[in-house]
Amino acid sequence: MSDLSERQKALLLVIIRDYIDAAQPVGSKRLVERYHLDLSSATIRHEMSALTEMGYLRQPHTSAGRVPTEEGYRLFVSEMMSQAVLPESVQNTISHQFLQARPGVDQWMHLAASVLAHQSQGVSMVTAPRLETIRFQHVELISTQGRQVLMVLVIAGGEVSQQLLTLAEPVSQERLSQTAQRLNTVLVGETVTELASMTGRADALEQDILTLVLAEMRRATESTSGEIYTDGLTNVLSEPEFAESDEARRALRIFEERSTLQDLLARTALNSTVGGLQVLIGGEGGWEELRQCSMVLARYGVPGLATGTLGVFGPMRMAYARTIPTVRFVAGLLSNLVNDQIAGQDQ
Amino acid sequence: MSDLSERQKALLLVIIRDYIDAAQPVGSKRLVERYHLDLSSATIRHEMSALTEMGYLRQPHTSAGRVPTEEGYRLFVSEMMSQAVLPESVQNTISHQFLQARPGVDQWMHLAASVLAHQSQGVSMVTAPRLETIRFQHVELISTQGRQVLMVLVIAGGEVSQQLLTLAEPVSQERLSQTAQRLNTVLVGETVTELASMTGRADALEQDILTLVLAEMRRATESTSGEIYTDGLTNVLSEPEFAESDEARRALRIFEERSTLQDLLARTALNSTVGGLQVLIGGEGGWEELRQCSMVLARYGVPGLATGTLGVFGPMRMAYARTIPTVRFVAGLLSNLVNDQIAGQDQ
DNA sequence: AATGGCACTCTCACATCGAGAGTGCCAACT
DNA sequence: AGTTGGCACTCTCGATGTGAGAGTGCCATT
Numbered sequence: 001m002s003d004l005s006e007r008q009k010a011l012l013l014v015i016i017r018d019y020i021d022a023a024q025p026v027g028s029k030r031l032v033e034r035y036h037l038d039l040s041s042a043t044i045r046h047e048m049s050a051l052t053e054m055g056y057l058r059q060p061h062t063s064a065g066r067v068p069t070e071e072g073y074r075l076f077v078s079e080m081m082s083q084a085v086l087p088e089s090v091q092n093t094i095s096h097q098f099l100q101a102r103p104g105v106d107q108w109m110h111l112a113a114s115v116l117a118h119q120s121q122g123v124s125m126v127t128a129p130r131l132e133t134i135r136f137q138h139v140e141l142i143s144t145q146g147r148q149v150l151m152v153l154v155i156a157g158g159e160v161s162q163q164l165l166t167l168a169e170p171v172s173q174e175r176l177s178q179t180a181q182r183l184n185t186v187l188v189g190e191t192v193t194e195l196a197s198m199t200g201r202a203d204a205l206e207q208d209i210l211t212l213v214l215a216e217m218r219r220a221t222e223s224t225s226g227e228i229y230t231d232g233l234t235n236v237l238s239e240p241e242f243a244e245s246d247e248a249r250r251a252l253r254i255f256e257e258r259s260t261l262q263d264l265l266a267r268t269a270l271n272s273t274v275g276g277l278q279v280l281i282g283g284e285g286g287w288e289e290l291r292q293c294s295m296v297l298a299r300y301g302v303p304g305l306a307t308g309t310l311g312v313f314g315p316m317r318m319a320y321a322r323t324i325p326t327v328r329f330v331a332g333l334l335s336n337l338v339n340d341q342i343a344g345q346d347q
Numbered sequence: 348m349s350d351l352s353e354r355q356k357a358l359l360l361v362i363i364r365d366y367i368d369a370a371q372p373v374g375s376k377r378l379v380e381r382y383h384l385d386l387s388s389a390t391i392r393h394e395m396s397a398l399t400e401m402g403y404l405r406q407p408h409t410s411a412g413r414v415p416t417e418e419g420y421r422l423f424v425s426e427m428m429s430q431a432v433l434p435e436s437v438q439n440t441i442s443h444q445f446l447q448a449r450p451g452v453d454q455w456m457h458l459a460a461s462v463l464a465h466q467s468q469g470v471s472m473v474t475a476p477r478l479e480t481i482r483f484q485h486v487e488l489i490s491t492q493g494r495q496v497l498m499v500l501v502i503a504g505g506e507v508s509q510q511l512l513t514l515a516e517p518v519s520q521e522r523l524s525q526t527a528q529r530l531n532t533v534l535v536g537e538t539v540t541e542l543a544s545m546t547g548r549a550d551a552l553e554q555d556i557l558t559l560v561l562a563e564m565r566r567a568t569e570s571t572s573g574e575i576y577t578d579g580l581t582n583v584l585s586e587p588e589f590a591e592s593d594e595a596r597r598a599l600r601i602f603e604e605r606s607t608l609q610d611l612l613a614r615t616a617l618n619s620t621v622g623g624l625q626v627l628i629g630g631e632g633g634w635e636e637l638r639q640c641s642m643v644l645a646r647y648g649v650p651g652l653a654t655g656t657l658g659v660f661g662p663m664r665m666a667y668a669r670t671i672p673t674v675r676f677v678a679g680l681l682s683n684l685v686n687d688q689i690a691g692q693d694q
Numbered sequence: 695a696a697t698g699g700c701a702c703t704c705t706c707a708c709a710t711c712g713a714g715a716g717t718g719c720c721a722a723c724t
Numbered sequence: 725a726g727t728t729g730g731c732a733c734t735c736t737c738g739a740t741g742t743g744a745g746a747g748t749g750c751c752a753t754t
Binding site: 372374375376377388389392393395396406409410411412 | 746747748749750
């Protein structure tokens with residue numbers, strides 16, 4: 001299996017590269033013509049036959065060219081992993097875009113998704129950084145109408161969530177503000193577990209709000225929660241793999257329903273560490289429906305404090321050489337941003 | 348043109364209904380078999396020929412069945428407009444879902460999109476209600492780290508927006524709170540134009556925040572801003588109209604880019620009044636790329652105070668009989684919700 | 695006005711067929 | 725032993741042809 005000669009390995013990489021951009025089975029003749037290997041087509045055939053034997057290539061049918069197997073892609077990817085780099089000019093362009101963007105998690109996520117999709121020509125996925133331990137920072141109560149109150153909750157790290165609630169009876173804005181202020185001074189910096197033990201407040205209103213704050217913070221803790229930013233869905237539809245509308249529908253469904261995606265990203269988050277890439281080829285890792293597809297995933301952020309996941313989805317025949325370094329670079333960039341935002345939080 | 352006999356009209360409606368659910372040109376023989384009209388196929392042929400002459404039907408080629416023209420659909424739709432009603436059981440189910448949902452604009456929009464998509468088997472689009480005149484309600488400044496500050500702005504009506512800003516030098520949370528409080532007392536209830544004239548605050552920090560608040564409120568004013576909630580993209584991909592991946596891609600692009608969609612919805616908002624439906628057939632109204640498609644749109648909310656747009660997109664051959672009453676019903680429902688939330692705001 | 699009959703047209707599914715591409719193997723060459 | 729040219733073989737794919745089926749329009753008849 002692993003006894004690939006240098007030549008075989010080189011040949012395999014060329015074949016895969018060619019297949020990736022031509023999307024057609026590659027034959028021996030085509031190879032000698034396009035890449036001036038100093039070999040005849042017969043020799044190539046010989047080697048290709050060997051590679052097929054070893055499980056790196058496969059023929060769709062007798063007398064078609066060869067197509068990479070998952071095993072083949074895996075080898076290709078492991079090669080890219082160490083070799084591929086993003087041209088410095090591209091790095092600069094991307095960094096520049098981030099510098100120019102309005103600051104804010106939402107904007108960054110959008111931008112990251114956009115950059116990933118554009119560079120990789122695949123579908124990008126980005127989750128916002130999630131704090132490992134969620135701490136209360138601030139709550140605000142705003143009366144919108146008679147009995148309706150808007151609660152705005154800020155979690156340490158800058159995540160904002162809002163919730164509308166209806167009180168049993170009207171309460172003045174003044175009293176709401178006082179309640180919020182009281183809670184703020186008491187609760188600031190507390191975690192969910194600490195909050196949970198603080199039951200039984202004297203004031204009924206205060207108690208209600210506390211319960212709600214707790215519920216909202218619990219929700220924020222769940223790893224499967226949270227928006228997934230995506231971009232580039234149209235990219236992938238033009239790939240021949242998705243010409244059949246059935247295949248396309250299955251892929252689109254996954255991106256529309258989100259729940260499957262959330263599961264997958266959450267699971268990936270467990271298996272990978274910040275800084276390392278994970279490439280799932282051919283629906284590896286519980287991904288039955290889309291055997292034709294691959295994902296390049298990475299985790300970013302500050303380990304132990306706040307991390308998120310990001311990645312690219314595409315056909316198995318995706319432009320790994322471009323995608324891998326891009327994912328790596330963007331992950332690094334976001335890690336820095338998270339770091340900047342989190343660092344020195346305690347002071 | 349308008350001199351349709353009763354029988355011709357009835358026949359046309361049957362033909363369109365049949366075409367809508369079979370997606371195939373309908374012929375005279377098929378009609379007599381499936382719907383026991385007490386007529387022979389020859390007679391039907393005669394009438395169909397007349398309808399074709401009048402421009403309501405069309406043959407894809409000699410000796411295929413007939414297919415409705417845009418004109419045909421238009422007549423069909425105007426019929427549905429007055430006739431179609433949503434079964435009470437469905438109405439109840441939908442109302443129930445809204446009652447059960449967590450309160451909050453975001454949740455309502457999601458739910459509305461989901462219901463519309465599900466009922467119509469098309470792609471739904473919903474924009475959040477936008478206030479006609481935007482008034483400041485509340486601002487909060489939260490220090491997240493040394494020089495970084497999170498500004499949370501609440502607009503009258505409950506819309507929340509957040510923005511991260513970096514100050515020239517660190518400012519204590521206490522001072523931030525005081526600044527926010529000062530601004531709140533001065534600005535509450537003011538409109539954009541009123542705010543714009545309030546320049547030159549003594550305090551530099553206060554001035555900075557004021558500028559930012561103003562910018563953010565201006566952004567909220569632009570009609571093309573704001574998220575569009577969509578759902579049901581997969582529904583439409585299974586329709587034969589989108590079997591060709593090219594057609595599908597064009598549609599998907601529109602839904603992914605959003606900007607075209609925002610334009611369209613904004614334009615519709617101008618032309619229509621709350622309570623009335625608008626049906627765009629075959630890409631009417633500046634919609635060049637998708638001649639095969641239709642949209643059923645409605646405006647909801649409280650005229651003069653806060654309104655939003657919602658609708659369904661699908662193939663021209665969409666289930667109007669189902670879609671029209673659903674759109675109408677959901678629009679009414681949202682109008683009530685908006686009304687509940689807005690009413691009595693001034694007290 | 696409605697109908698049955700009939701000739702005509704057009705598509706679509708299916709079969710046939712040859713070109714082209716690619717393969718594997720073998721004998722010959724370096 | 726590795727490499728190469730040659731050759732027979734296989735398989736797909738697009739072009740072409742054909743017949744069934746569906747649908748039409750028209751006309752003479754009821």
